[in-house]
Amino acid sequence: MTPFELAQPASLAEAIALLDPNDTAIRPIAGGTALMLMMKMGLYEPQKLISLRGIEPRYSEVAATADGGLRIGAVTPLRQLEMLPVVAERAPVIAHTMRRLSNVRVRNVARLGGHLAHGDPHLDLPPVLIALGATLAIAGPNGERTIAVEDLFQGYLETALAPDELIVEVNVPAAAAHTAYLKHTTRSADDWPALGIAVALDMQGDSVSGARVAIGAATDTPRRLTSVEAALQGEALSDAAINRAGEAAAAEAEVHSDARGSAAYKRELIRVFTGRTIRQATGREA
Amino acid sequence: MSRHTINFTLNGRPVTADVGTHQNLTEVLQESFGLFGARESCGQGLCGCCTVLIDGAAVTSCLALAAFADGSDVQTVEGLADGEELSPEQEAFIEIGAFQCGYCTPGFVLMTRQLLDENPDPDDDEIKHYLSGNLCRCGAYPEIVQAVRLAGEKRRAR
Ligand SMILES: Cc1cc2nc3c(=O)[nH]c(=O)nc-3n(C[C@H](O)[C@H](O)[C@H](O)COP(=O)(O)OP(=O)(O)OC[C@H]3O[C@@H](n4cnc5c(N)ncnc54)[C@H](O)[C@@H]3O)c2cc1C
Ligand code: FES
Ligand code: FES
Numbered sequence: 140m141t142p143f144e145l146a147q148p149a150s151l152a153e154a155i156a157l158l159d160p161n162d163t164a165i166r167p168i169a170g171g172t173a174l175m176l177m178m179k180m181g182l183y184e185p186q187k188l189i190s191l192r193g194i195e196p197r198y199s200e201v202a203a204t205a206d207g208g209l210r211i212g213a214v215t216p217l218r219q220l221e222m223l224p225v226v227a228e229r230a231p232v233i234a235h236t237m238r239r240l241s242n243v244r245v246r247n248v249a250r251l252g253g254h255l256a257h258g259d260p261h262l263d264l265p266p267v268l269i270a271l272g273a274t275l276a277i278a279g280p281n282g283e284r285t286i287a288v289e290d291l292f293q294g295y296l297e298t299a300l301a302p303d304e305l306i307v308e309v310n311v312p313a314a315a316a317h318t319a320y321l322k323h324t325t326r327s328a329d330d331w332p333a334l335g336i337a338v339a340l341d342m343q344g345d346s347v348s349g350a351r352v353a354i355g356a357a358t359d360t361p362r363r364l365t366s367v368e369a370a371l372q373g374e375a376l377s378d379a380a381i382n383r384a385g386e387a388a389a390a391e392a393e394v395h396s397d398a399r400g401s402a403a404y405k406r407e408l409i410r411v412f413t414g415r416t417i418r419q420a421t422g423r424e425a
Numbered sequence: 426m427s428r429h430t431i432n433f434t435l436n437g438r439p440v441t442a443d444v445g446t447h448q449n450l451t452e453v454l455q456e457s458f459g460l461f462g463a464r465e466s467c468g469q470g471l472c473g474c475c476t477v478l479i480d481g482a483a484v485t486s487c488l489a490l491a492a493f494a495d496g497s498d499v500q501t502v503e504g505l506a507d508g509e510e511l512s513p514e515q516e517a518f519i520e521i522g523a524f525q526c527g528y529c530t531p532g533f534v535l536m537t538r539q540l541l542d543e544n545p546d547p548d549d550d551e552i553k554h555y556l557s558g559n560l561c562r563c564g565a566y567p568e569i570v571q572a573v574r575l576a577g578e579k580r581r582a583r
Contacts, residue, residue, distance in 0.1 A: 140447040142427035145492050168490075175449070175488040176469060188446075192493065218482075242558020243536070244485045245470055330471075 140178045144187040150194055151307060155280055157189045158303035167191050167305060169214055169253035172245050191252070191305070198307060199250075201225060207313030213252030213306040221246060230271060230311055232318035232337065236263050239322065252306040255291060258298045258360075261331040265292065265361035267320045269353035270337035273311045279304040289353070292360035315339035315349060319420035321412055322356065325399050332356045333399035334408045336388075338416045345375040352384075352413070357394045357405045366391045367413060376421060381414045388413040431495035435460075436504025442491070450486035450494055451475045454501060462502035462531040473559030476532035477501050483539045502531035505538065513579035514538050514572075523572035525563035532559050537573050541580055547573070 148154045159165050164186040168174050177183040191198070191214050198212035203225050211220070220226050221237035237246060240263045254264055255275070268288045275291060277284050280303055288309075291298050300306070322335040334357045341349035350371040355361035370387040374380040389410040396402045418424065427446050432439065435458060442457045454460040454477070465487045466474040475487040478500040505512040511519070514537045524530045533556065540547060540555045547555065552573045561569065 142445055142447045144427055145429065145446040145490070171490055172470060172488050179468060238554070243555060244473065244476060244483045244558055247482045248484055248489070
């Protein structure tokens with residue numbers, strides 16, 4: 140790794156002021172787990188890193204909101220999402236996802252904001268947060284704006300953030316009654332999953348009254364699968380309806396062949412795992 | 426500004442080091458303090474050979490900027506024994522023979538320390554899940570799980 144300057148501001152305002160709208164050689168660093176890998180491989184050589192670890196403590200806190208959801212500070216370590224009872228109560232799918240997200244040491248250090256801003260389509264929480272309908276509060280020199288999590292991801296490691304903007308909070312609305320996330324890893328050399336899929340369903344009696352479905356890893360960016368959501372709407376979850384949802388997912392998702400599998404294989408994974416995730420979310424036998 | 430002076434507690438003693446901002450903690454522990462218990466193997470966060478505890482939490486030191494250790498409490502495997510008396514985790518690994526070459530052992534021992542701090546009596550599934558980010562090329566896994574159980578017993582008896 141090459142030498143760089145490291146700034147450790149004590150406030151969000153200072154951190155934003157240290158960033159430069161036109162210079163990507165100056166970047167924020169949170170846990171540093173993703174940046175360290177990129178710097179070690181020589182993929183990124185910063186001039187200056189701005190640490191977010193010392194900014195106001197409220198950006199590392201998780202709070203229950205009045206509407207039954209969660210407000211999660213962007214500097215919150217992933218391990219907190221795993222351990223805090225309020226997360227397990229209000230968004231159990233987030234706590235559950237942590238069980239298979241990396242290892243304890245990485246979760247101790249990595250922060251939610253870094254996890255999202257990294258923009259890697261293989262990560263686990265983007266599809267989960269998209270299915271939950273979460274939004275991001277983003278702060279920059281001209282104030283704050285809010286975007287949906289699905290609008291953050293613009294391409295491989297590309298996000299909608301300007302170089303002088305920071306994710307400050309993740310707002311998760313009250314979770315749907317039936318949620319699940321499954322991923323499938325094909326034992327490729329680099330061990331990233333071939334597919335991650337998250338489902339959030341509300342039911343009225345026997346039929347689906349609200350559906351959000353999101354995938355990651357198999358596609359260029361984590362994204363919603365709106366045709367699957369439409370296919371599920373109003374359906375009683377019969378085997379036939381679940382199969383139709385799987386077909387819709389395989390048709391909608393644009394996939395490519397790579398080390399984790401051929402495009403045809405990934406389409407088949409998507410078809411099968413859409414059904415499995417729906418069944419898991421609703422407590423049906425897989 | 427690409428160098429920082431950091432002050433931290435290392436295995437119970439206050440220390441100071443002059444570090445390059447680009448240096449990771451494994452490097453600094455080895456070069457400035459002659460501590461080789463944390464060693465870099467994969468260098469990517471996957472194997473756990475470089476595990477240290479920072480403020481009681483296990484961290485991958487090969488992916489940790491040394492500059493971030495400023496003000497923290499760092500513990501390495503060298504700090505576990507009390508003089509000649511080994512810690513329960515160390516004793517358990519030796520008694521079970523939970524290693525062959527020993528390269529991975531400091532990482533497993535420190536993970537065991539943190540696991541037992543959080544959960545004094547883990548079952549085998551909890552042990553395996555907790556240690557899933559540590560690799561042993563010699564394949565001593567069954568003995569490692571046994572050693573963690575024995576370490577738990579020893580700690581509960583003390
Ligand atoms: C060994 C290993 C295994 C892993 N396995 C998994 C896995 O199984 N599943 C999974 O999902 N992930 C996995 N990961 C990836 C891991 O989740 C990410 O590296 C981590 O979440 C990134 O968070 P960080 O705080 O360390 O980010 P950093 O490295 O600090 O930052 C990442 C990026 O985000 C930017 N950034 C940071 N914070 C902000 C902010 N608040 N606003 C704007 N930009 C910001 C930085 O400038 C940088 O570009 C693994 C990583 C490792 C090292
Ligand atoms: S060397 Fe750090 S995790 Fe492998
Ligand atoms: S004992 Fe040799 S790597 Fe574990």
